[in-house]
Amino acid sequence: MTVKTIWQITHSCGHHADRDLSNRAADRRAGFAEWLAKQECTDCWRTSMEGAEPDKAAWLKAKRAEERAESEAWSQQYRMPPLDGTERAVPWGVRCRHQVLAAAYTALVLEGQTSETEWAEIEKAARTVTRAGWWIDQRSSEPDDLTELLQAATEADRTTENPHF
Incomplete structure (x- = not known):
C-alpha cells in the first residue's frame, strides 16, 4: 500500500483545498498535511491576524x-x-x-x-x-x-x- 500524495486539507477557517504533497518524502506528508489543516487558508490569513486567547x-x-x-x-x-x-x-x-x-x-x-x-x-x-x-x-x-x-x-x-x- 502506498502513502497517498493528494491530500484534502480542511483549513482551520473551514475552507477546503486539495494539495499535492508528492514532492515531500512519504514519511513527511501526514505531518505537513496536519500542519496545513491547522492554518487558515492564505486568503483568510491575510485578512485576520489575531492571536490565541489566554484561557x-x-x-x-x-x-x-x-x-x-x-x-x-x-x-x-x-x-x-x-x-x-x-x-x-x-x-x-x-x-x-x-x-x-x-x-x-x-x-x-x-x-x-x-x-x-x-x-x-x-x-x-x-x-x-x-x-x-x-x-x-x-x-x-x-x-x-x-x-x-x-x-x-x-x-x-x-x-x-x-x-x-
Whole structure:
C-alpha cells in the first residue's frame, strides 16, 4: 500500500483545498498535511491576524503536561530509547511516538490481522528511529502506513551513514 500524495486539507477557517504533497518524502506528508489543516487558508490569513486567547493557552499548557507525563511513562514501560532533537521537539516527539504506536497497535493487532510476533518487529524498527522530528511528522499518519514509513526512515538513515549503500 502506498502513502497517498493528494491530500484534502480542511483549513482551520473551514475552507477546503486539495494539495499535492508528492514532492515531500512519504514519511513527511501526514505531518505537513496536519500542519496545513491547522492554518487558515492564505486568503483568510491575510485578512485576520489575531492571536490565541489566554484561557486557551493555559488549558493547552495543562493538557500538554498531562500528555507528556503519560507518554514518558509509556516510553519507560515499553523501553523506548530517548529521542534526539531540540529542547522543544523532544517532549513533542515522545508524545507523538506514543500516540502513533498506540494507535497502530490498536488498529493492526487488536482490530486487525497483525500478530504479536509481527508487531514485535514493527516495534523493533520503531526503536531505531530516534529523531523527534520524524515522530512529529508522522503524528497524523495512518496506522496501516506505519511499516512503510518506518522502512523509509530506516533506509534513509542507512544511506546517510553510508552513501555508497
